[in-house]
Amino acid sequence: MMGINRRDFLTALGVAGGGSALAFGPQVGLKVFQTLWGEDWVEVPTGLETRINSICQQCPGGCGITVRLVGDRAVKIDGNPFYPINRGGLCPKGQSGLQSLYDPDRIRGPLKRVGERGAGKWESISWDDAIKTVITKLQEIREKKETHTIAIMAGETRGLMQALLERFLLAFGSPNYIRVSDDLAAGPLDAFYLMQGLKEGLVYDLEQANYILSFGCDLLQSFWSPVQVLRAFGYIRRERGSRARVIQIEPRQSITATKADEWIPINPGTEGALALGIAHLMIREGLHDENFIWNNAFGFEDWIDDSRISHQGFKGLVLKEYSPGIVSSITGVPVDVIIRLAREFATTKPAVAIGLRGDVPSQMAVHALNALVGSIDSPGGVLVARDIPVPELPPIEPDEISQKGAQMPHIAQPAKEKYLLADYLPHTFLERASTGEPYKLEALFLYQTNPIFSSFNPEGVAGALDKIPFIVSFSSFMDESSQQADLILPDHTYLERWQDDPVYNLKGYPIIGLRRPVVSPLYDTRHTGDVIIQLARGLGGSLAQAFPGKDFPETLQYYFQKLFEQGRGDLVGQEFEEAWSKLLARGGWRSPSYQTAEEFWQRLQEKGGWWEPIYYYGEGERVFKTPSQRFEFYSQILKERVGVLAEERLKAIGVQVRGDKLFLPHWEAVKPPESNEEQYPFILNIYQPLVFAGLINASQPFLQGITSPAPLERWDCWIEINPELAKKLGISYGDQVWVESPRGKLSFRAKLVEGAMPEVVNIPLGVGHKALGRWAKNIGKNPLLIVEGHLEPLTGRPLINTTRVKIYRA
Amino acid sequence: MVIDPKVIEAERELVAKIDQDEILFKPILSTGKGFYLVAAALLTIVVLAAYAYLAQFRYGLGVTGLNTPTYWGVYITNFVFFIGISHAGTLISAILRIARAEWRRSITRSAEVITVLVLFFGAGNIIIDLGRPDRLLNVIYYGRFQSPLLWDVVSITTYLTASSIYLYLPLIPDIALLRDRVKGIRHWFYKVLALGWRGTERQIHWLEIAIAIMAILVIPIAVSVHTVVSYVFAMTIQPMWHSAIFGPYFVVGAIFSGIAAIIIAMAIIRRVYHLEDYLRPVHFDYLGVLLLVMCCLWFYFTSCEYLTVFYGAEPVHLAVFYSKITGHYAPYFYAMLATCFVIPFAILANGKTRNVTGCVIASIAVTIGMWLERFTIVVPTLVNPRLPYERGIYMPSWVEWFIFAGCFAFFTLLYMLFTKLFPIVSIWEIREGREKSLAEVEERLRTYLPFKEEVSSKK
Amino acid sequence: MVRWGMVIDLDKCTACQACVVACQVENNVPPADPTIDAQYRAIHWLRLLEYREGEYPHVRTRLIPRPCMHCDKPPCVKVCPVGATNIGSEGIVDQIYGRCIGCRYCTTACPYTVKYMNWYRPRWPEEMKKAFNPDVTIRPKGVVEKCTFCSHRLIKARERVRAEARELGPGDYIPACVETCPSNAMYFGDLENPNGTVFQLARSHRAFKLLEDLGTEPKVIYLSEGE
């Protein structure tokens, strides 16, 4: 407690200079002077100073925050020193969080569209009316027995909120929960699935690694949980005994490449080939971890299956096809560098290779390197995060209509036998749904997502939204997609609401943060969880019974009560407590810092979260969920999925490779079919600066102000060109340059950077909004408008760095 | 040969008029339409400038083109420039007085007026440049003598006082003359200012002593003023500011621009008030020679400065250097070189072109050039900071241009008003020259050289 | 006597600029907008400098966070005509906004260009004024402002320590930038305390200062990148 602060602002205003004006008499003089001088006074926040712990939501990273309040005003956000994700640190996004709370362009109450869609004409309505409108609409749909024609699109959300949304759909009778997550930030999750059989939980134990080989993963800028990586980076550099080496392989000299020990420029899209080249050398020189491969891997050597057919193994393939010479010619990386990398990577243990979620074979190639050095489920390698406990909600009993509706095919389901590895395609479903394939949507709810901005086809998505008769947005801000909505039911910002935030950290253990309101809602907004529950209650029947609490906070308390009953973990604490918990857990002990559920709930609010800081190595069953219960170089999961496909189908989905090679890590050029290399000689490389990774923070001026460390690159978007190339094209610094792809052209300000490859031009992603308030609207351009958006043949995931462009002076 | 007595009468009248220096009183006693037109035009500019300043006062210095790191621009350039011009007067007139250069008699007044008036604009530009002009008095309340800016405050105040006195002293006899000629309010006005001047021996004696003291006093003050002005820059560690020759360099530049200013002023007065008889080509010729000398000196200092920087080749200094030689400020730099050296040198070095027109052209060039010189000293250094910041290009805004123009207009207006109140050529000194100096010069010359009489008398 | 100093380990620094934003939030530095930024008038008491060397592919880029150096021999203090810029007994170079006359002599004299002018009255939308830190005055137009090592925190720390009847210890007073640094690359403390981290790091073989040859004796010490 700090006591009361009472400090006047601007009292030291220069009255002295008003002397001449005083000639007219003090009062009049002062008035004249002030009018001329144009100064004003600022109200001072006063009141008791307090601190409240909560969880940041400026990105999905899940950092713990401590908000400093003076009276009822939040004045500063800092990291919560007890919170294991960030330990008191906070990234610039977290720091600028108050600008989201106090954004002058926030939506201040429920809005109903009047006039044309997208015309921006709104009418304020009461919450009761708004909810009634939605209920009426939903009842209509229900009466038509078409409950499956509603869908919820949700962005980065997890935990109870996701559970409630899914539960609402299920109880209502729709399978269409569509989670849109920021794929750029994830690691090679598809490879993780194909080779280890797990869909989530991929973490890199950076803190214990000695050699980090990053294949285009812009760790320091666009990782899903930035502070964790930044913390780990500081730690491995200087805090622990030995200093880890970081190698960044990337076409652009990103901040990560700048801060790495070495930057290795590489032709875009060939990272997988380099990984295979490194694997080739490691195997040829016998540097791979034979022990791991013998005990824990499948498909390394050639093998014979049950039906006596012999198959090629990883070793054979790599030795045959990826000699350094070939790899060098594909990647543009000199042979000696490849040799050096292979030797360093194999001998500086623990080493870890980190990739991107690009094309599947490349992902597999990178992930295979981890197995080659035995860095799977070992300190300093790839860990498999322990499950985050999911407290159960009471079962629901949907009625007949709902049951029928929920059994309908998912609306975003890919067309049959296309995109084998995709359950649903959040990025393209809207475009398909607008054609009535598989069925038309009657209502769409948007929660924490802005598909018009973040999709590759803004016009297409906008057009698709146009065809949906009823759109409800829960956004707190007037973003592009909310502009197209019929009804906006604004949510609180993250500093005004209750929420849980389950997340795992880089050490692979589960954490559940408690986000709680630090200020009471500034405007007439409402928690979307409350709205969902109100809708359910309004609709009645089985829906009303589906929710255990009367509102979201009550449900949350119920949820944590269940967590308490599970008898796991403890409240978050200092590093010592982590070690102490581990020490106890090693002997099978646990000593929580609370006894009763009330105490748990109380202290949870004080501390900010719950954790179970335990990770065990060697739990083979948990780490390898593949058919062979081992790490699979030869992915049997993929084989099973592909197996049903005939030759022509493979051709149709664009997979060129056949036979065993298809199931092994390999490299194939991802060549967009319509690209003409002569006409469009450069590759467009889109990257995400830290402040806009996640694409939700463009409306915060502090972040716009630091988009780039370099001059003239703030409040704007730019194109990075190699100076030599620029000279050839007659472009100089600051010129406006047209960037033209087959899809269209945009002009950007030219920045000449030595750290750009001559054949690659780089553009940051994050600005270029057409809405979202005064600090985002019409600032910069969105390069996604000219991206061709090719889809990965197996996952249907868009590949953003395959577009070819030409550039010329505007 | 018989001469028409009418002609003789006319001639006699003319002589009497010349003796009475009627033409010098004319501007004061009668004012034409042209004056009002010009004054109105200038006043318009001044009002616009005042408006511009009011905008700046209200909204802050943001209305200028200044930025980070170009914190100083036109105003500081003006400040240095006007202070430089001020050397015109006092210094030239004082030196000429002390040197007893007789040709000075008709030009001292116009020079001294420039000094006094222009100093207001020099100091004024500093105040205009302040972010908080309302706190100006803090300089007195909290003044810290270690700041070169405070040295400036002191030396400029001193200089302003000294040069005002130095202007006023030789003005007293002329005011007395005017007092005796006019009636009404103006009589009363001149009576107050004349301080009871009767032209007695004693008064003349003391006046001459006072003028002599002031003339001597004003020279070191003038030199110090501009040295101190240069110290504002030289005392920092910024590249191409932190230079030991800045003191003399600035003084030379100041005298240089000062002479140019006098020549222009003289030319205008001569034309407007038809003073061809008083301000003769010979004056221009002499001043032209002086200007030529200063021009060479200026060039010498400039080359010293730039050559040492170039040869020393310190990267930070070179960055500034090249921004002037080949970079964004090259146009300014070469314009300065042309107007400060090439044009005046070409005109003045040649006796044939060193006529009135030639001198005026050269002077105008020098005036422009010296402003550019100050600009290229102030701005490029700031635009090229040591650390890798963005190089903001400084472009003065309309406010700055208006205030700049306003300063010139206001200065001209005040100068015009002065000519309407006081004789712009010192009448009594002209008369004194006519009455006493011929003999005195002859006497002086005798002390320089051997003369026949002396030889004979010695024998 | 205490001498406050900062050590920035560039090997740990990740150029995330959290310090930059933390500084702005803590010190009520107004956010820029496209116009202000294009006019080079954005104020960042702490900002990132970018040095680029070499040609593709052998490019070396260095990113250096730059607060005020709080020089022991500050050129800005020397030139201030009214003593608005001054150096405290504990080495913090501070700015008295109420005294500054806005002559900008200090800004031009500073070789690090760390001082900023309020060209206009700082502008905030009404809503964002709620986030003002009550401990830091809002600057009026026309005065120069700068990094103060968050000296208001020192004042508060002193009050707190006095209330607890003890001496000021390490960690009691930390500027906002150091507090937030996610990679723990920034250290702050007493340069005279031989047991302090800052003292020891400042003497590391990797230590260097910006423009050391100017003799301004900065109290911000950098640790170079690499082994």
Added chain:
Amino acid sequence: MGIVKIVVGLMTIIAILSSLAGAEDYRLPSNPVEGSRIFINKGCIKCHAIKDEGGTIGPDLGKVSIGGTLLDMAGVMWNHAPYMEGVMKQEKIIWPVLLGEEMASLIAYLYFVNYFDEPGDPAVGQALFVSKGCIKCHSINGSGGKIGPGLDKFKQNASPIVITQAMWNHGPQMSAKMSQLAIQPPQFQGKEIIDLLAYIKTQAKGRIAGGTAYMLPGNPQEGRNIFVEKGCIKCHAVRAEGGTTGPDLGKRATELYRSVNQVAGIMWNHGSTMWAKMKEKGIEVPKFSGKEMADLIAYLYFIRYFDKPGDPIKGPRLFSDRWCIKCHSIKGEGGKVGPDLAKVKGISSPVDLAAMMWNHVPIIYKETVKQQIPWPQFQKGEMADILGYLEATQEKPK
């Protein structure tokens, strides 16, 4: 005169004994781990680590065994106080002030740290599984004898104490089987049992309902109850209180000051003897469930923790020998720099006194330096002696 002295002396002894006997159970901590929070909150962690985690300025308290009785440990703290005070002044750390209860809790925690096993080596365990002959009866992953149950049925992450408890519970049967099969019952030395348990643990296959099988650490108070309820006390005495069939465990306290599974191993090693004796006496072999064994062992572990009553003769002597008397007086006798120690208020146990001493270290240290008195050092037991004396001299409120 002589007789009077003896009488007074005897009375003092009785007073001290009775007060200590009363205090003993009170001091038996119910949750020794609680002290870990005091360890953090009071800032001990800034300088000291526990098993590698924490500050590096002071020694790692999880590694140096400062084991001993409660007051002995307080004595060790006291002895190092001037050094700590110096370091803390340098580091500008505030001297942590402790309440008596907090001090007891903290010391209990530090004492308790070694209760937890260091992790065993599964590889060694695997070898032991064969060499100790377990494999003859038990199987793991299908290989091994079929006489006993397969040992991979244990639940994953289960505490090893669950396994040792099961061993104990099945002990008589196993023992019978072994004698039937003429197998020598295995004896475990040192950490062998921990390695063996580590091996079994890695092979555990059982699923855990509800996600966890962690146990709360043993509760010595509960352990004491179990010791009585399960009838251990019938054969074993602790400090002469209890049966005499088995050895007095108070005398074996040092042996029992080991990690939980080592103690379990010791119990196992003596198992066949005990069971035989029990059979002889017709006592049913006690079975343990839940965390009973952990609690019991925690009690045994804490036996050594109890101080012996202070020596009434040594106490007063120490008071003058260790220069206390230079500053402090008792009932008016002694120095006047510090307070009269007989009049100090709020004392209910020697630990309170120890805490008070600790809290005043900075002041006392300053004074000792001023008066050039060496820092008083207390050897084993001496703290109990002097504090016992001081407590006995307290002016009890009537």
